[in-house]
Amino acid sequence: MSDNKQIAKELIEAVGGRENIHSVAHCATRLRFMIHDKEKIDQERVENTDKVKGAFFNSGQYQIILGTGTVNRIYEEVDKLGINSTDKSEQSKEAAKEKNTFQRAIRTLGDVFVPIIPVLVATGLFMGLRGLVMQEQILALFGMTPADISENFLLFTEILTDTAFIFLPALVAWSTFRVFGGTPIIGLVLGLMLVSPALPNAWEVATEAEPLYFLGFIPVVGYQGAVLPAFFAGIIGAKLERAIRKRVPEALDLIITPFLTLLVMIAAALFIIGPIFHTVEEYILQGTLFVLDLPFGIAGFLIGALNQIIVITGVHHIFNLLEIQLLEKFGNNPYNAIVTSAVAAQGGAALAVGLKTKSIKLKALALPSSLSAFLGITEPAIFGVNLRYVTPFVMGLIGGGVGGFAASLLGIKGTGMAITVIPGTLLYLNGQILQYILVNIIAIGTAFVLTWLFGYSDKKLKDVETA
Known part of the structure; x- marks a missing residue:
C-alpha cells in the first residue's frame, strides 16, 4: 500500500501538481487525468515511475497505463490525496468537448454498447460450452449420443444462449x-x-x-x-x-x-x-x-493488420455494432478470430523486445505487457513498448495481418465477442479450438520473429532515451 501511495504522489507531481489537475478517473487499465496545461507534464518522469507501462494523450485525457488491478489501487491512493475524482462517464463528457463530431459520435456509440458487452460475452461463452458438450466425440466419452440429450436440457441451453439477443x-x-x-x-x-x-x-x-x-x-x-x-x-x-x-x-x-x-x-x-x-x-x-467474404483471405489480412491502428485512434467501438449484428443473425463472429490475431501479434512483438533487450527496466515492462496482450489487453504492450520503439509495433501489425489471413482461410468463427487470445479460446470450443490455437501461434510467431530479426535492438533503447 505504501508503494502505491508513493507512486500516486509521484504521478501527481509529474503531471504538474494538484493545481494542474482538473479531475481524475480510471478505466480497466488506465488512470485518466483531465489536465489544465499540457506543457507542465514531465513525460519522462511519468514513464519512469514504478508500475507505469506508458502514458499518452487520447480523447482529451492524459492516460497513464498501469494495468488491471494496479490501476484501481493507485486510483484509490490518488483519491485519498484529495485530487478531484469523477466517474469515467462524467469525464468523458468533459473530454468530448475537445473532439470533432465524428470522434464524439464514436465515443457515444462506445458509451452505449460497452455496458452491454459483458452480457454478450457471457452469452458467447454459453454458446461455446453448448457446442462443446453437444459434440459427438465429447458425448461418446460418457456413452451418449445426441439422441440421448433431453429436450428439457436443450431448452435450458436455449435460455442461456438466446435471452440476451431476444x-x-x-x-x-x-x-x-x-x-x-x-x-x-x-x-x-x-x-x-x-x-x-x-x-x-x-x-x-x-x-x-x-x-x-x-x-x-x-x-x-x-x-x-x-x-x-x-x-x-x-x-x-x-x-x-x-x-x-x-x-x-x-x-x-x-x-x-x-x-x-x-x-x-x-x-x-x-x-x-x-x-x-x-x-x-x-x-x-x-x-x-x-x-x-473477400476471396484469398484478403479481408483477414487487412483487418488483422489495421485493427490495432484503429484501436489507437479510439474509434474501434464502431465495430461492436457489427459484431453484435453477426452474432444475432448467424450465431457466430468471424471478426473475432481476425482481431484475435492483431492482439496476439502485439503481444508477440513485445515478448521479442523483452527477451532480446539487456535492459532490466525494459524487460520488467515488456514481458508483463506481452502477457497482458495474451490475456486480451494490448494497451501496455502498444503504448509502453511497441509504439515507443515504432518498428516492433509495425512488426506486430504484419503479424496481425498474417494471422488474420490464416483465420480467413480457415474460416473459423467465434461464438461471442470482446474476448481474445487466451480467454478467447472459450469461444471456439465447438470444434474449432485447434484452428484457433494455430492462428494465434502464426500471429505471435510472425511478429516475434520479425521483431527479433529486424524490429528491435538495444540501440533503439539508447536512441529513445536520448531523444
Whole structure:
C-alpha cells in the first residue's frame, strides 16, 4: 500500500501538481487525468515511475497505463490525496468537448454498447460450452449420443444462449436513455415494447409468419435482435422525455412524462424509426459480409493488420455494432478470430523486445505487457513498448495481418465477442479450438520473429532515451 501511495504522489507531481489537475478517473487499465496545461507534464518522469507501462494523450485525457488491478489501487491512493475524482462517464463528457463530431459520435456509440458487452460475452461463452458438450466425440466419452440429450436440457441451453439477443433492443434502449440523459427504466420498457409477444416475432416473419400492416402498407413486426431501431428510438426518446419534463408541472411529472414519452415513442418506433433503421441495419450487415467474404483471405489480412491502428485512434467501438449484428443473425463472429490475431501479434512483438533487450527496466515492462496482450489487453504492450520503439509495433501489425489471413482461410468463427487470445479460446470450443490455437501461434510467431530479426535492438533503447 505504501508503494502505491508513493507512486500516486509521484504521478501527481509529474503531471504538474494538484493545481494542474482538473479531475481524475480510471478505466480497466488506465488512470485518466483531465489536465489544465499540457506543457507542465514531465513525460519522462511519468514513464519512469514504478508500475507505469506508458502514458499518452487520447480523447482529451492524459492516460497513464498501469494495468488491471494496479490501476484501481493507485486510483484509490490518488483519491485519498484529495485530487478531484469523477466517474469515467462524467469525464468523458468533459473530454468530448475537445473532439470533432465524428470522434464524439464514436465515443457515444462506445458509451452505449460497452455496458452491454459483458452480457454478450457471457452469452458467447454459453454458446461455446453448448457446442462443446453437444459434440459427438465429447458425448461418446460418457456413452451418449445426441439422441440421448433431453429436450428439457436443450431448452435450458436455449435460455442461456438466446435471452440476451431476444431482448437486445431492451438493453440497447436502456443504455441509450442512460447516456443521453433520459430515465433508464423508461428506455428499458420502450425496448421491451419493441419485442412484445403481441407483435409478430421478427425471426418467424423472416421464415413463414406475416407482419401486421397498419394503414394497409406499414409493416409492423417485433424487433428481436435489432440494434439500430432501439438505438435511435433511445436517442429520440431520451430527448423527448427531457423536453416534456421541462414543460410539465412538477406535481404531474410522475404521471405525464413517462406516459407521453412511451406513447409517442412506441408509435414512432414501430411505424417510422423501426422500418427505416431495420433496413439500414440490413444494408450494414450485407456490407460487412461482403468485406468478410473477400476471396484469398484478403479481408483477414487487412483487418488483422489495421485493427490495432484503429484501436489507437479510439474509434474501434464502431465495430461492436457489427459484431453484435453477426452474432444475432448467424450465431457466430468471424471478426473475432481476425482481431484475435492483431492482439496476439502485439503481444508477440513485445515478448521479442523483452527477451532480446539487456535492459532490466525494459524487460520488467515488456514481458508483463506481452502477457497482458495474451490475456486480451494490448494497451501496455502498444503504448509502453511497441509504439515507443515504432518498428516492433509495425512488426506486430504484419503479424496481425498474417494471422488474420490464416483465420480467413480457415474460416473459423467465434461464438461471442470482446474476448481474445487466451480467454478467447472459450469461444471456439465447438470444434474449432485447434484452428484457433494455430492462428494465434502464426500471429505471435510472425511478429516475434520479425521483431527479433529486424524490429528491435538495444540501440533503439539508447536512441529513445536520448531523444
